[in-house]
Amino acid sequence: MELIQRIEGFTPKNDPRLLGKAEQLRPVLHYRVAGPMEAFVREETGDRPVSLEELPRRPLGPGDRICLDFGTHMVGRITLSLGSSGSHPDAPALFQVRLAEIRRELEEDPKAYHGWVSRSWIQEETLRVDELPARVDLPRRCAFRFLELEVLDTSPKYRLLLQEVRCVTESSADLSQVTPLSIGDGLLERIDRAGLRTLADCTQEIFEDGPKRDQRLWMGDLRLQALASYASFRSLDLVRRCLYLFAGTRFPDGRISACVFTKPAPEADDTWLLDYSLFFPVALEEYLEERDDPETLEDLYPAAMEQIDLIRARFTDGILPRPEDGEATFVDWCDGLDKRACAQAILLYAARHGRNLARRMGDREREADLTVLTERLEHGARETFWDPEQGFFVSGGQISIASQVWMILAGVLKPEEARDVMERSDAILENFPMQTPYMHHYYVSALLQAGLAEKALAVIRDYWGGMLEAGADTFWEAWDPAHPDGSPYGGLIVNSFCHAWSCTPVYLLRRCFSGSPQAKEAPQES
């Protein structure tokens, strides 16, 4: 599935007042200096360790490579201090720096990548230094654990010395300010720590989806980051800032974009996803549950309601998604999945949050309207997608886990029905296997909603624990244990290995172990 939308002459509608408030909420970044923990040379026969102490005196000539391991995932700016040995350098030093978030990435050949996202994301720089000694600042903020330098050429008269490499890490979340989970369960505690690091590395001047590629604000990621942040760093102002950014630059017809560019200036992407725009009222309501903030409610309430209205207006009879609505819905990086049931469930899910927003606003008329809508959607969902014989939701002839999960999260089933469906769900997992921690988050949420906390924990152990076992320091954008080298983009080398939507064990585990209300997933009648 390639996600490429492009609208000729797209001009977003900006609201300078909302964008001005977003600008005022720009957070302070925390910096920390880090250096490599180990060094080695990759060889066909395995890694050959190199003493870090001797490295500054190790002459590096054409073809020589050295790999530095910073011990864990880093997001920051890298500086190389370079010197020379031998005669006065009589030609520039030409070398390549490759960065890898995980060890496996280094085995990939950048030239072999021919996927559908830009090869410009591959973290590889060819650098030329005319004078030595030199301090070289790599041009971008990087996301990496491993840094490999390969000398392309020096000259017969001198060799390059890699005297120091350091990284000044950046984040607006401070890892030292959060208490990791302490529950006497080693694996879950490790999962929690990796989740916290994932979230911290994605918590920058905005909530980024992932620091390796676009470092950009996506609605689907924001909603999950916000939940995890409420349970840990509590970057409430940053959530608020991101909500203002989404509302402040939109499609001309008022739709909230799937993504907002913030550089050089805030600007809505011309990519729209039905589910992502519906997560705006959801995320706004969840933010307000964390903090009484009438100003934000007042500022952003119209945009939240508009999303629900725009989508119901697209649907047949205001409740049934058409095929193109399913296609405009993300849900997961899963080829061939029919997403109409999900689209309808997510509108219902958003309408429930929207009704709570209306109640907060004291908007009785809207509250009544949304009550009617939720009832119609619930009824329509049962009528159209529920197959009582099979006991599963069926969308376009498919019985997918995604449809079950979203219908349950939307509260279409009674608790005992939901439990029954989720208890039998293993049988359908292979129909359209979940590809991402993002989809797994909603799967675990549905298990919790269905009262299957043990099974939810087992999934967290298996799935997120499986990433740790495969070498994760932070959680990955995509992970299908059956295809560990898979990529939604056509090449593992462009995958993001620290991805916001994968950090949610931070939220899920704290929910499991402190009894956080189910209401966060599906607002109850009140």
Next chain:
Amino acid sequence: MELIQRIEGFTPKNDPRLLGKAEQLRPVLHYRVAGPMEAFVREETGDRPVSLEELPRRPLGPGDRICLDFGTHMVGRITLSLGSSGSHPDAPALFQVRLAEIRRELEEDPKAYHGWVSRSWIQEETLRVDELPARVDLPRRCAFRFLELEVLDTSPKYRLLLQEVRCVTESSADLSQVTPLSIGDGLLERIDRAGLRTLADCTQEIFEDGPKRDQRLWMGDLRLQALASYASFRSLDLVRRCLYLFAGTRFPDGRISACVFTKPAPEADDTWLLDYSLFFPVALEEYLEERDDPETLEDLYPAAMEQIDLIRARFTDGILPRPEDGEATFVDWCDGLDKRACAQAILLYAARHGRNLARRMGDREREADLTVLTERLEHGARETFWDPEQGFFVSGGQISIASQVWMILAGVLKPEEARDVMERSDAILENFPMQTPYMHHYYVSALLQAGLAEKALAVIRDYWGGMLEAGADTFWEAWDPAHPDGSPYGGLIVNSFCHAWSCTPVYLLRRCFSGSPQAKEAPQES
């Protein structure tokens, strides 16, 4: 022939007083803004022109190339102004910039270069720009006429726009201040203009050998640049500065290095060439002939005499070079050439200039000493290298043009003998063909010295004119018309196509057409 000398633990002997004076003589640079004159796309079927006016709106996607022709050779710093068309850029623009001094260079595959000088000299940069629009300053001062940009990747959502490319040229010589030769001979006038541009492009904060590669001060180049500059830009302070640099940082035993690094601080290279060190007294004497400068004479006289003394001390009986002395002599990029006759002739040549220096200093003792030396060297040269039967100088069994040229320039032959040798010299040109304009300069000088001005002019027309015909805007470091793609380095792509030692028609033509004294090549008895 590979010229790689490398001395373990080499520490040059520096004279801070002399280096301080060199620093004070740092020249002012002149800047000029230049832009492309034409644009085209290289295709297998030929070049397809592109309108410069339309270029800023031409969307460039992966694999697209555009070549800009700046109309003539440039030395300066390049700035690209980049924009985008289509959607907001959602991935970095990744592109390559290749620079070429001549059109032919673009046909070379950088990856196919495997010569003995560093591939880091290839003017090719891979650049990644995260935000658009952007202004990108290429990191180095460049030497080029052609700039080719190739897009490696953008994204499916946008294309790159090359909105403007400009070059701010740099030189401490001002081309507009020199009157080109006007002699009613189109070809020679074109040669003069290309020579002036070559010299100007190499006249920077030092006299550089060539602006494409090392941009460095080499003695063999300096001596010829100085002669050409006296006849044109008259950068006398810059000659003086360069002489102070050579004297100010030397081999520990006092030898003048073939080359001085000036960045980050002045430092002698550990490369020594017998003929290059002997050109120091030659260049000093020639400078003093242009300008009465007792301070410089006094400061640099000891270093000049030391070069002569150190080399006579190496020679057998103080006059006959040993095989290793021949090997330490440059003369030309000519494989297999026996250079002993040249080495002896160049010592004699330097000793004659040295005697003039001694006379300027009023150093009678040294003058007498050098008079004896020149007589002994002259005698020794005839005894050892002259073959009266063949009527040529023979060195190591070889009859090369280089040996004849240097013996004549050193004044070993009587005028009528010299004329006879040079009249018959066509017969021996193919023995060890001259590879460079550098050697051709001395060949033409010998023809002039032998009174063969017409033949000298014919060589200038054929040889330097041949470069123009082959596409030169400035004169090339190496040029053998029989092997137009040859390279002393093992790859045309690293050749320098604007090289100081090739600018001398500026001097030679003015000498031919204004009767400049022969004394500049071989000081006469006085």
